[in-house]
Amino acid sequence: MGNPVEHWLRRLSYPALQEIKKAMEEGNIDMLQSVEGRMQELEQQHNLFCSNCFGKINMDSTTTFTLVFGLSRARKKATFCALDCLTYFLENLKALKEDIEESIK
Numbered sequence: 001m002g003n004p005v006e007h008w009l010r011r012l013s014y015p016a017l018q019e020i021k022k023a024m025e026e027g028n029i030d031m032l033q034s035v036e037g038r039m040q041e042l043e044q045q046h047n048l049f050c051s052n053c054f055g056k057i058n059m060d061s062t063t064t065f066t067l068v069f070g071l072s073r074a075r076k077k078a079t080f081c082a083l084d085c086l087t088y089f090l091e092n093l094k095a096l097k098e099d100i101e102e103s104i105k
């Protein structure tokens with residue numbers, strides 16, 4: 001897949017690259033805050049709908065679960081509306097992993 005930053009940079013126009021270069025050289029705090037703000041938005045998106053049944057998540061509910069997984073530099077989160085949805089997801093994940101392991105033997 002290659003470096004995602006390199007892939008992203010290739011999609012930007014020359015003027016956009018100039019603006020980013022200038023911001024980096026000046027230690028632009030606004031740019032840093034924009035990046036951090038967008039990261040927070042993306043981190044919150046997993047909280048909206050159940051990763052299994054796509055039902056709306058009630059974050060005040062005590063039956064809501066969030067699973068954090070993946071590499072430390074690319075953590076992913078999945079939120080579930082109930083224990084049944086979390087269990088179903090994990091069982092499917094286990095079956096999928098077993099299928100993949102079986103297919104590469």
Ligand SMILES: [Zn+2]
Binds near residue numbers: 055085
């Ligand atoms: Zn659910």
